[in-house]
Amino acid sequence: MASVHSDALDARRQRILASQLKSMGYGAAEVDAAVALGAEGVASLRALPPPTGSGTLPDVQYEPPPAPPPPVGTMSLPSQSQPPAVDLGWLASLAAPEQECGATASASRGQRARAAVPSVEVDLSWMGCTAPQPSSGTVASLAGSSSGAGVSSGARHSFEAVATAQQQEQQGGRQRLLDLGYSKMQVALALDESSGDVDGALQYLQQSNPRVGAAASLAVASAAPTRAIVVGQNCILCAADSTGVEGLTCLAEDSHFVCNPCFVQFAKEQSKEGTIDLRCPAAPRCKCRPWPYAKIAQHLPDHAFGELVSCRERQRERALKEREDRLRAEASRFAAPSYWSDAPPATHRWKVVPVGRSEWAALAKVVALPPGNSLGGRDQRLAGSHSSFRLGQAWRIENRGLFAKYAAERQRLKSIIAACTAQGKRASKAKVRDSFWKALGNLTSGLDSDVNELYLTHGTKPDVVLSVISGGLNERYSGGIFGHGTYFAEDLGKNDQYVTEDSKFGDHSELHKELYQRVRHPGKVYYVFLCRVAFGHFCVTKDARTDESGASIWSSAQRELAYIPGLCPPEPFHGLLGETGGSIQRYREFITFHGDRIYPEYLLAYHRC
Numbered sequence: 001m002a003s004v005h006s007d008a009l010d011a012r013r014q015r016i017l018a019s020q021l022k023s024m025g026y027g028a029a030e031v032d033a034a035v036a037l038g039a040e041g042v043a044s045l046r047a048l049p050p051p052t053g054s055g056t057l058p059d060v061q062y063e064p065p066p067a068p069p070p071p072v073g074t075m076s077l078p079s080q081s082q083p084p085a086v087d088l089g090w091l092a093s094l095a096a097p098e099q100e101c102g103a104t105a106s107a108s109r110g111q112r113a114r115a116a117v118p119s120v121e122v123d124l125s126w127m128g129c130t131a132p133q134p135s136s137g138t139v140a141s142l143a144g145s146s147s148g149a150g151v152s153s154g155a156r157h158s159f160e161a162v163a164t165a166q167q168q169e170q171q172g173g174r175q176r177l178l179d180l181g182y183s184k185m186q187v188a189l190a191l192d193e194s195s196g197d198v199d200g201a202l203q204y205l206q207q208s209n210p211r212v213g214a215a216a217s218l219a220v221a222s223a224a225p226t227r228a229i230v231v232g233q234n235c236i237l238c239a240a241d242s243t244g245v246e247g248l249t250c251l252a253e254d255s256h257f258v259c260n261p262c263f264v265q266f267a268k269e270q271s272k273e274g275t276i277d278l279r280c281p282a283a284p285r286c287k288c289r290p291w292p293y294a295k296i297a298q299h300l301p302d303h304a305f306g307e308l309v310s311c312r313e314r315q316r317e318r319a320l321k322e323r324e325d326r327l328r329a330e331a332s333r334f335a336a337p338s339y340w341s342d343a344p345p346a347t348h349r350w351k352v353v354p355v356g357r358s359e360w361a362a363l364a365k366v367v368a369l370p371p372g373n374s375l376g377g378r379d380q381r382l383a384g385s386h387s388s389f390r391l392g393q394a395w396r397i398e399n400r401g402l403f404a405k406y407a408a409e410r411q412r413l414k415s416i417i418a419a420c421t422a423q424g425k426r427a428s429k430a431k432v433r434d435s436f437w438k439a440l441g442n443l444t445s446g447l448d449s450d451v452n453e454l455y456l457t458h459g460t461k462p463d464v465v466l467s468v469i470s471g472g473l474n475e476r477y478s479g480g481i482f483g484h485g486t487y488f489a490e491d492l493g494k495n496d497q498y499v500t501e502d503s504k505f506g507d508h509s510e511l512h513k514e515l516y517q518r519v520r521h522p523g524k525v526y527y528v529f530l531c532r533v534a535f536g537h538f539c540v541t542k543d544a545r546t547d548e549s550g551a552s553i554w555s556s557a558q559r560e561l562a563y564i565p566g567l568c569p570p571e572p573f574h575g576l577l578g579e580t581g582g583s584i585q586r587y588r589e590f591i592t593f594h595g596d597r598i599y600p601e602y603l604l605a606y607h608r609c
Contacts, residue, residue: 017042025050090148164582173198177205185266185281188237192282236282237262238374248299250280250290259300267304276312334407337446340398350399352467355517355602358442360394363530365389365439366457367606372433372492373586380497386608387490392522393605395515402472402599406532410595413451413536416571420537425567427537430454430590432490450576452535456488456590458600459495459528462502465603466511468529473598481544482578482604483558483589486598488533492586499526502605503530515603527607533588534597536574537564542582 014035021031026045084138134360176198177187182205194200234241258266258281266281277290297305344351355363367389376383407518417427430452431437437444440455447453460468475486489495502557505512505521512521539547539561547553547562555562561573574597578589592598 003040021045037121040237049219051268053421110267126483132230162409170196173201177201180205183269184262185237185332186271188235188239189282192236209601224564234291235259236280246299248291248295250286250288251291252286254280254282254288255284256280256282256286256288261403263299264301264304264575267300267308269305271311272317274311278306278308278317280397302315324333331410334404336400336403340396343400344398349401350397352397352514352603354394355394355396357601358392359396362441362443363602363604364391364594366436366530367492367604369435369439369492371496372491373493373495375493377497377586384502384608388609389496390607390609391604392525392607393515393519395603397469397600397603399469399472404594404606406472406534406599409594410448410451410453410534413534413574413597414448417451417537420564420567420571423567424599427452430535430575432456432537436490447532450536451506452538454533454590455530456484456490456533456599457492457528457530458494459498459526461490462508462527465527466514469514469603470602472595473529473531473600474595475593480591482541482576482589482591483544483554483593485576485593488531488590488592489587490590491587492528494589494607495528496526499528501526515605522605524605525607527602528606529600530602530604532599533590533592534574535592537571538574538575538577538596540577542579542584544578 016033018031021034021042022028026034030045034045039045046322057293070585104441126518174191178184180202182190186205187201190201190204191198235245235247235258237258238261240259240262241258242259245259245302247263249258250256250258262281268276270278278296279290280286280288282288293309296308299344300308341351341353368391370388375386377444384398432454443455447455460471471485477482478484478486480487502508502511504523539553541553551562551565553562553573554560555572563572564568574592574594575584576585576591576593578591580586580588
């Protein structure tokens with residue numbers, strides 16, 4: 001930050017010099033004014049004899065003696081080669097014996113001293129290291145061209161006029177800024193930041209709070225600089241002298257002082273803004289710690305301190321609520337879908353619930369879709385002369401433990417894909433065939449596209465349906481041309497190759513006990529799961545060996561996919577899309593090699609037609 005005043009002495013020397021001048025008998029007002037002017041003012045003041053008496057200006061004007069003596073000494077204008085010469089003969093008056101009394105003794109004491117003591121040359125060149133030397137115009141305006149008591153009185157009145165003018169300028173500049181709509185605290189901090197310069201303070205305020213336009217800038221452009229606040233000696237907000245004023249000091253090295261009235265207003269403003277830790281008003285420039293509440297309570301009235309405490313309680317309540325909301329949102333990532341029914345009893349880990357009308361309508365459309373290609377084929381376990389399918393029964397599988405495991409893996413994939421995107425490895429969007437996606441309707445609204453979450457179908461035999469409901473799909477029991485993974489399709493025509501018939505009620509007693517307690521067995525049905533699959537960052541192949549770029553799709557043959565190129569740390573692809581035109585000709589296949597990325601949400605029993 002800029003120096004406190006361009007020609008001011010440093011704070012320590014100011015205090016020492018002011019104390020010395022006051023002890024010589026100079027008045028407090030003229031000393032303060034001279035010190036504020038810097039070396040120039042001090043030199044001019046020391047060229048004048050101090051007043052007699054208590055050190056304050058007398059109320060009466062001294063008349064010059066009838067025959068004024070010739071000038072005792074002069075002050076030569078300083079230069080770089082010659083230090084200023086000051087007549088200090090009047091110092092003898094401090095040691096003159098008190099032989100006379102009354103006004104006559106006071107008037108003659110200085111004359112005797114001047115006649116008895118020769119002029120003394122005093123080297124004041126040390127003051128040049130801190131400020132410019134005084135100009136002849138300044139010396140002339142403050143000291144005048146006459147001698148005697150009349151000159152001393154006039155010069156002191158000049159110092160008083162300078163001090164008064166400075167105070168008026170300081171108040172005027174501050175008021176102009178207040179009139180523009182800034183608060184007292186903002187104005188005080190801005191003036192301190194700009195070393196008391198009104199123009200600089202306005203520029204600082206406009207940068208930190210641009211509410212003042214060009215017209216307002218012109219309105220204060222002619223304002224004179226205000227006297228800067230001395231850190232630790234004046235209130236940082238109102239510039240009140242800390243001497244004899246109650247207040248508190250900040251806990252930083254700068255020890256900024258704030259008087260009690262300003263601190264009360266400051267605390268009220270901070271309470272309105274929701275700030276509970278009160279720091280020095282100069283923060284963040286001042287690196288201070290917050291004041292302890294025990295200290296604050298000593299300087300605030302009861303109502304102001306009560307409002308501050310209430311503000312703290314309200315903020316704590318808001319923070320607690322925000323924390324609860326975050327925890328609730330975090331828990332919702334792993335919570336079961338909202339449309340599920342109540343949790344099963346503790347003795348049962350899952351529920352199989354017949355679907356409602358809206359779900360039935362969507363699932364019936366999915367089953368009734370015309371196959372995308374011919375039915376049957378080399379993998380068909382049970383041949384038939386059918387050409388379409390019809391939904392016979394449908395259930396929603398509510399296994400909360402299995403879903404929580406799936407949701408956790410889905411969240412992990414989401415963070416990995418975000419890291420891939422940050423490194424410029426954006427995952428492709430997985431798409432299923434149009435008719436299949438449209439048939440699902442509103443069921444897809446709960447899917448997370450960030451991880452390529454899809455609904456896909458998986459056909460199975462009646463004997464394994466219960467194990468899938470209980471523990472999910474396990475890639476260890478699956479296999480095919482694309483390795484040891486779990487295979488899915490977007491077309492029931494593909495799943496139909498792997499199913500076997502459930503002819504009538506009672507053929508699979510344990511399964512029927514679970515499925516047909518509240519619904520009738522439709523007879524001659526086949527089972528297929530509609531699963532949520534987190535397909536993630538996937539690769540594409542036609543020959544089950546290489547991807548579209550010709551690179552191998554395997555890091556561990558037939559068990560783990562290759563690593564995503566250029567990603568650090570390394571991460572394998574999450575899914576494999578088998579395209580037609582190579583090893584397969586009729587239906588695309590979706591393969592994942594981790595069971596945690598699968599949740600079998602619906603079980604469909606369909607008829608061949």
